[in-house]
Amino acid sequence: MIGPGMTPNELLERFYEMCMASQFWSVDQLRAYQATQLEQLLRHARATTPYYEKRLRPVFRPDGKVDLRNFHLIPIVPRADMVAHRDAMQARELPPGHGPTGTISTSGSTGLAITVTTNGLCRIANDATRFRMQGWQKVDWARVVLDRMGPGGAEAIAAPPQELGTWGAPWLQRSATGRMYQVSRYLDTGPLLDWFERLGASYLVSGPNMAHVIALDAARIGRKTPIDTVLAQGNVVHDADRHAVADQFGARIVEVYSSKEGGHMAHLCPEGRLHVNMETVLVEVLDADNRPCEPGKTGRVVITPFYQTGQPLIRYEQGDWASWGGPCPCGRHSMVLEKVSGRSVPIFTHPVERANAHLMPEQTTELLGASYWQLAQVGALDYEMRYVRKDGAVAPDTALITAMFNTTYFADARLAFREMDRIPLTAGGKLVEYVNEYKKG
Template identity: 25%
Template sequence: MDFIIKRSPYTSLVSNLFFPLHERLKQHDSVAVRKQMEITQWWDKDRLYDFQLSRLRSFLSRVQTRVPYYQQLFTELDFNAASIQSLTDLERLPRLNKSIIRANLEALKSSQAQDLARFNTGGSSGEPLIFFIGKRRISHDIAAKWRATRWWNVDIGDPEIVIWGSPIELGAQDRLRRIRDRILKTKLLPAFEMSEQKLDQFLAEIRIMRPKMLFGYPSALSHIARHAEAKGQRMDDLGIRVAFVTSERLYDEQRQQISKIFNCPVANGYGARDAGFIAHECPQGGMHITAEDILVEIVDTQGNTLPPGQAGEIVVTHFATDDFPFIRYQTGDMGVLDSQACACGRGLPLIREIQGRSTDFVVTQDGTVMHGLALIYILRDLPQVDAFKIIQESKNLTTVWLVTKTNLDSELVRRIEQAFKARLGQKVNILVERVAQIPPEKSGKFRYVMSRVTTH
């Protein structure tokens, strides 16, 4: 059985009346979907598997008759959606990637799709991807996020501060949106600029609002936490219940920093605007997949599906709607599935580890693929370094940007060069540069490592 969430009268009013009305006016069925998800999350593994298989079969059958791109593909492969007998039958279909979507944008729309909304990814790793989502898919993603929020004894209507950088959210701050956010007690702070003055303003806003939850990029929240610590500004007495982080890899030191300064647990979330709300961490530490809507596969560079415990690319199928289907969609992220059950008792399958985007990995001179953490650890604990970014331009050149308290001295540069060469190769050129600040990506994210060398 689920726990009872402790809500204030105002939060109950918003969660039970205003937000459901808001969703109904937008023609979203997120309320009903969330309530159903709060039942299915407790089903055992076998019952969830049967539920997934039934939904997948129905979803693929609709795709086969309504989506021109897949009508042709299924015919070429002699693939009959109604005859699939297991989830592994999905492996007979090729993976979907951004290039295929760009080349078949109209053919991927269902013939029965209505009210499709145009979206695009941030394009932090290259050209943005344009795609379309219908109201049913939006409803399911809202419901999945809402369910996960409630795991942490917070709900819609509890005060929330969002540190975000997406142009979509920031560009939508019209009058009606501001009124809605005021009712929901949600305040959006832009993550694009992290100057000392802005960080002071962020701390002041958080202290004034005293939110029950924070939401944002782990890099942004940890940056604010470090600034509070450096300023000697207490932020652990505000009653914050949880800090939700998403959209980037969450590093252990970021989790510790955020948790210590704001005196709250950190809940990791994993998803994307294109791929959906894939997984979220529960208070017992399990990273639960939204299995009612999403099937997650881990594949190697040759496209072979890997068993739990082995690392590979995360590939997702979102079967909430066939309006613009994402079937075996390559996320570009690397991860590991877990075959164990979570102590919380939920039957939802688990992702054991999310290792980051493929561009968070570097390639040594001899072709070995290595996680960027191997280089991050070299810089993270240097007392002279306040911030850094590592850019692998090629197998033969890696640039290191440093924000330091003092001018670079030759001994520090030599130590960094030696440590990087020991991991990347002795003949690799390491260019260490001191900069005034590390600029964020266009999305507002801060990335420690960026590799321009393909890992495939």
């Protein structure tokens, strides 16, 4: 399929063509393709990466053959190892055509801050699957995108948008006129929308919850800038986010399930369901005993991205929760993820009981009469529900919400309600629904 000697754009086009064909493969074809990619990755990791020399033993038979039936015996890589064993996780060399390498760091606002080494082929795999998804969603590469995920700092906030060039599939004539611009993530809503209009932009790149906050802000200052689509990055998209940006901007949200470590793992099909990019990553959903979850049962997401060869991640604990959905009517057979919840979901702590990672029920927002809310643990048994009340909403049904809270988390925990003008952002400029502010001891 791919090989050394091609330019990155030739490789990308080839990879994209494969993805356009493989989207309609049967499950068996997809699994067979995954097996060949996995085997190559396992051999590469064992030969070049000190961290994996011994861990991969369960799948290597004495004759050197790989037995994928024992894949589930490979120990899971905890997130903490990304820091503690970062050096040992680096491959001494890359397979031909997989480079060059670079590093990406996570902000660490909701978890452990980590740095991961990526390589050229991962970026190509991400781009190819992203182009495929943008085709599914009828996103037009000839139009203008404004990305509001740029750096902070007074200088960056004051600077005009930085032009990043074209953003579509480079082999298509249509992409040549498209432009992407970037502004600081701390730019206020007014100037952000000014730039959006002046640039004639159609699409906004933003985290879904920040897009929600911007919509509320825009309502306050009376701005109804038309936005075609919010191209969502990171975080989970809630119905409340969709409604807020639809009401204010007429925009839809196109969500992506991705992480800095794992790249683009699942994309929204035309039916609006999240299909795993099975050509690029193996996703497992595991229960507390590390057994695969049945469809509908929520478990931990464990990933193995096939082209991440600079720092191989084999059975990496992504830190998210999800469940498998049933077959999708769109005709694609790749696995469908449902109820993905990010690692911003806290493991709330309790003096005695085991913590869980459940979310508050969907109707919480409505019962609160809130446009936005945040649930914070503030003491051993004390929690605070902070909310911004929607215009015209009646007082929240605190008794019912408290009952739901006690059922979802701990029966003996206490919940206080606090109405606020706005929910404070984290140091990384993010808005999180669940925070644990209680420090033991």
